Amino acid sequence: MPRAEASVSAARGHVQDCYVYVQLPNSTETITCGRFSQEQTSAGTVGRFVYGRRYRARPDAVPMDSYHLPLSDRVQETAALGGIFGALRDSSPDAWGRLVIQRALGRSALTEVDYLLASPEDRAGALSFGRNAEPAALWAYNRIVRLPELMETARLIESHPSSALPERLRHAEVLMRDGGTSMGGARPKSVVEDETGLWLAKFPARDDRWTNASVEAGMLALARRCGITTPITRLVRVGRARVLLVMRFDRERLDPVANESVQYRRHRMVSALTVLNADESPQLRDRWSYVLLADELRRWSARPDEDQRELFRRMVFNALVSNLDDHPRNHALIATAHDWRLAPAYDVTPDPRVGSHERDLAMVCGRTGRRARRTNLLSQAERFSLTRVEADAVVSDMVATIRSSWYADMRQHETSEADCATIASAFLDEGFEYDGDADL
Numbered sequence: 001m002p003r004a005e006a007s008v009s010a011a012r013g014h015v016q017d018c019y020v021y022v023q024l025p026n027s028t029e030t031i032t033c034g035r036f037s038q039e040q041t042s043a044g045t046v047g048r049f050v051y052g053r054r055y056r057a058r059p060d061a062v063p064m065d066s067y068h069l070p071l072s073d074r075v076q077e078t079a080a081l082g083g084i085f086g087a088l089r090d091s092s093p094d095a096w097g098r099l100v101i102q103r104a105l106g107r108s109a110l111t112e113v114d115y116l117l118a119s120p121e122d123r124a125g126a127l128s129f130g131r132n133a134e135p136a137a138l139w140a141y142n143r144i145v146r147l148p149e150l151m152e153t154a155r156l157i158e159s160h161p162s163s164a165l166p167e168r169l170r171h172a173e174v175l176m177r178d179g180g181t182s183m184g185g186a187r188p189k190s191v192v193e194d195e196t197g198l199w200l201a202k203f204p205a206r207d208d209r210w211t212n213a214s215v216e217a218g219m220l221a222l223a224r225r226c227g228i229t230t231p232i233t234r235l236v237r238v239g240r241a242r243v244l245l246v247m248r249f250d251r252e253r254l255d256p257v258a259n260e261s262v263q264y265r266r267h268r269m270v271s272a273l274t275v276l277n278a279d280e281s282p283q284l285r286d287r288w289s290y291v292l293l294a295d296e297l298r299r300w301s302a303r304p305d306e307d308q309r310e311l312f313r314r315m316v317f318n319a320l321v322s323n324l325d326d327h328p329r330n331h332a333l334i335a336t337a338h339d340w341r342l343a344p345a346y347d348v349t350p351d352p353r354v355g356s357h358e359r360d361l362a363m364v365c366g367r368t369g370r371r372a373r374r375t376n377l378l379s380q381a382e383r384f385s386l387t388r389v390e391a392d393a394v395v396s397d398m399v400a401t402i403r404s405s406w407y408a409d410m411r412q413h414e415t416s417e418a419d420c421a422t423i424a425s426a427f428l429d430e431g432f433e434y435d436g437d438a439d440l
Contacts, residue, residue, distance in 0.1 A: 086274030
């Protein structure tokens with residue numbers, strides 16, 4: 001990459017930078033695609049990215065984001081998301097991974113570039129980051145047999161919120177960092193490997209109100225019953241605890257040839273937050289919207305009508321089971337080759353609220369905003385490639401399916417009677433059928 005392209009305005013303030021690598025579609029080779037930098041200015045943090053000349057010259061070059069980070073020879077800038085482009089931020093760890101990295105490095109004042117560079121290569125999507133002009137060697141993953149050790153490490157890290165850790169945690173810190181920290185969300189987790197591929201292992205958390213692994217497994221089974229695409233899941237016991245394994249849908253395992261090691265195709269992935277060009281701050285959530293996401297699918301997706309109807313089902317499902325943590329980072333698009341499609345549904349959990357008949361989703365779902373009501377969900381049906389009659393039939397079918405199946409699906413996935421009683425109020429809240437918006 002020419003020095004003139006790689007250099008980005010270091011004179012105006014403190015600048016950190018790194019190279020960005022990508023695994024191209026239908027390839028196992030990781031190559032350098034550009035350089036990212038962040039500058040601290042008096043007005044805030046500014047992020048800059050430039051694609052490398054050699055990368056742009058490749059006939060198979062793909063943009064990180066066709067609409068907000070297109071292939072170009074110019075230096076592209078952003079002040080959003082704390083000065084990082086959404087497509088790059090999607091490859092960075094969220095709450096749990098950041099906590100582990102802070103513990104491993106012994107400090108909490110870290111920049112986005114710090115997090116990108118400190119994260120192992122279990123991150124979501126096809127991007128990697130480094131200090132060198134050429135990518136590092138292949139990454140090795142923890143085997144699934146290490147689940148007990150990894151789960152205990154997660155417990156230790158959770159139980160010591162201070163960055164000043166006792167000496168006995170040093171090894172655990174390294175183990176957890178190497179075992180996996182980059183996948184999103186706040187729950188303790190790690191990436192593990194077996195002969196079938198890569199799994200995201202979701203461990204128990206200190207503040208769990210129920211056996212989360214069983215409940216989430218049951219919720220995903222119920223979603224599949226409602227016609228929603230979900231990842232493959234497995235429940236495993238580790239001692240007396242249960243761990244949920246979710247197969248990575250952004251990785252494709254390739255069978256080894258001769259004496260070669262197992263390789264993976266890494267698929268590009270962007271969150272709905274990136275697709276919506278939205279922000280995370282409470283003051284800038286005006287674009288958190290299923291309706292706007294459906295509109296974006298019209299230009300992003302290779303099969304927009306199909307994906308819009310699937311998105312409608314997910315929106316309705318979240319309303320019917322009180323999955324109120326349905327923010328834009330819990331939706332994604334994935335490109336297994338060149339074309340983008342809606343990724344499988346993930347992070348589906350109930351939020352029981354006894355005595356409340358108003359359920360608001362995290363994203364706008366109709367003309368009256370975030371209200372989880374039938375009338376509101378139907379109010380923008382045409383934006384999801386459905387007539388109102390078709391949409392109403394989808395809702396009614398899903399209501400019937402959830403009413404008849406939620407308890408059985410939970411019990412089938414080892415959810416206890418007590419846990420079922422705890423989450424029961426999340427399903428089919430009576431306020432869903434309130435017709436106060438019937439004129440919409």
